[in-house]
Amino acid sequence: MINKFFFFIFIFISLLGCSQIQNENFTTVTASRKIQTEFSLNNFLESNVDLDNQTNLVFNLMDDSSKVAQLLMPAIGRMGLTKLEIDELVKKRMIGGMLMLNGTKEEFKSWIIEFNAINKKKNCLPFLYSADAEPSLINRKIIGSTPVKKAQEVKTLEEAIEVASLISKDLNEIGINYNFAPVIDVSGNTTVGYRGFGEKKENLIPWSTAFVKETQSKNIIATAKHFPGHGLVSGDTHKTLQTINGELKELENYPPLIKSGVLSIMIAHIAITNNKDYDSKGMPATTSDTIVTKLLRNKLNFKGLIVTDAMNMGGVSQIKNAAVKTIDAGCDIILMPLEIKIAYNEILNKYKANEVFKLKVDNSVKRIVRMKICLGLIK
Numbered sequence: 001m002i003n004k005f006f007f008f009i010f011i012f013i014s015l016l017g018c019s020q021i022q023n024e025n026f027t028t029v030t031a032s033r034k035i036q037t038e039f040s041l042n043n044f045l046e047s048n049v050d051l052d053n054q055t056n057l058v059f060n061l062m063d064d065s066s067k068v069a070q071l072l073m074p075a076i077g078r079m080g081l082t083k084l085e086i087d088e089l090v091k092k093r094m095i096g097g098m099l100m101l102n103g104t105k106e107e108f109k110s111w112i113i114e115f116n117a118i119n120k121k122k123n124c125l126p127f128l129y130s131a132d133a134e135p136s137l138i139n140r141k142i143i144g145s146t147p148v149k150k151a152q153e154v155k156t157l158e159e160a161i162e163v164a165s166l167i168s169k170d171l172n173e174i175g176i177n178y179n180f181a182p183v184i185d186v187s188g189n190t191t192v193g194y195r196g197f198g199e200k201k202e203n204l205i206p207w208s209t210a211f212v213k214e215t216q217s218k219n220i221i222a223t224a225k226h227f228p229g230h231g232l233v234s235g236d237t238h239k240t241l242q243t244i245n246g247e248l249k250e251l252e253n254y255p256p257l258i259k260s261g262v263l264s265i266m267i268a269h270i271a272i273t274n275n276k277d278y279d280s281k282g283m284p285a286t287t288s289d290t291i292v293t294k295l296l297r298n299k300l301n302f303k304g305l306i307v308t309d310a311m312n313m314g315g316v317s318q319i320k321n322a323a324v325k326t327i328d329a330g331c332d333i334i335l336m337p338l339e340i341k342i343a344y345n346e347i348l349n350k351y352k353a354n355e356v357f358k359l360k361v362d363n364s365v366k367r368i369v370r371m372k373i374c375l376g377l378i379k
Helices: 002-016 023-027 049-060 064-069 083-091 105-121 157-174 201-217 251-260 289-299 322-329 340-353 355-374
Strands: 097-100 128-131 221-227 242-245 264-267 270-273 305-308
Touching (some): 049 355, 064 340, 064 355, 083 105, 105 157, 128 157, 157 201, 264 289, 289 305, 289 322, 305 355, 322 340, 322 355, 340 355
Parallel strands (some): 097 128, 221 264, 242 270, 264 305
16 A cells, blocks of 8 residues: 555646646555566566556546547657647647658667656656657667668568567667557558568568567557558558458458457558448548457457547548547557648547547547556556
């Protein structure tokens, strides 16, 4: 009970600067057993009463604004927002994390140290820091990172594990705790195919699984992408919406990764048509409840974080109120939302006005908070 008491006091003090604290929240956690105060990523998917209680305790001390902020992840770097723009969002407490996108290892490290210090001073929840640290992209996206073999240069399972280990070492040195890798699309598509281990189909799942396990053993969230499959479409979702006509042939890649414990899955801006069970009705999967909730969350029983692909991509950028629609679909994190302040206010307004939408946001925020506890960010 002493450990429980001190954990409670810590959380109260930590969130006081960021949230409106309500007196009734003090009675939320009533477990009689001793509260475990340290968790790992291995605990996230477990049934764990102590972790549930700590997650609920943090959640119940957050106000509406800080909950909505957890859903938003802009990018910083040469292909993202400027440092000044991010500084403003951090100071206004409008985001829950950021993507480190095209910069140097040292500048990313220095920015993370600075943002961590700001959050600590303001008693705010720590950020999730992400990167597209795929084997084929990391040395271009993070200048100064350790040279590694590109995905299709990897020839053995041991090399796949070694690449994941080297990448994770760099990310830990920088302070990045969320890797948007591995790509588990097959190799047909010229935009994404070269970025995964799918040159030989028989290697794709075992090598990707090994990459995930090695990454997460280093206290970094791994992400399987791009759901429900980008490898067999002909075009590029960075430019326009792409369509899968009929059968979801790459869907079979996901159950083994989910079973092995991958903690995050990224949704592609791909429409599905002529599929009697999972037709997205002309909308990208990122905004489709049928794909995100009915298929991924319910049918495949995925319990981890669901993140959109970048929302500035041509496959989704023309859709009105796209940020709200991704949350309605069941996504947890909105990556690189267009007009982030507008997106924040649209989500917050609907959160206050619509009970069904509010429940979706609350569930997403609890998953994010739970992940931050398991990463050791909230102790």
